Amino acid sequence: MKVKKEGNSVILEGNIKTIGDFQAIKHVLDEMILDISTINIILLDSISITSSIIGYLTKLVHKDKVNINLSVGNKELVVLLDDLGLSDLLHVRSIG
Numbered sequence: 001m002k003v004k005k006e007g008n009s010v011i012l013e014g015n016i017k018t019i020g021d022f023q024a025i026k027h028v029l030d031e032m033i034l035d036i037s038t039i040n041i042i043l044l045d046s047i048s049i050t051s052s053i054i055g056y057l058t059k060l061v062h063k064d065k066v067n068i069n070l071s072v073g074n075k076e077l078v079v080l081l082d083d084l085g086l087s088d089l090l091h092v093r094s095i096g
Contacts, residue, residue, distance in 0.1 A: 043070065
């Protein structure tokens with residue numbers, strides 16, 4: 001997985017599946033929330049998202065009051081996030 005930061009956006013390329021992936025994403029987002037209250041996360045092609053990422057994003061929204069806009073390239077992942085009730089919380093939209 002590759003993580004690229006551009007302004008208030010984080011672009012993730014590849015599948016999110018390891019603890020190392022979570023740590024890389026968390027590190028970038030932890031730095032960003034010091035200066036930015038709205039973060040756009042773009043999942044270009046990941047077919048899954050780990051529970052640790054979901055928990056961390058939920059914490060950012062509820063505790064840290066960060067607005068998350070999650071753009072997802074994989075339609076099945078969009079459906080899964082909706083089934084989990086995360087579409088409104090994370091402002092999920094399909095880009096595929």
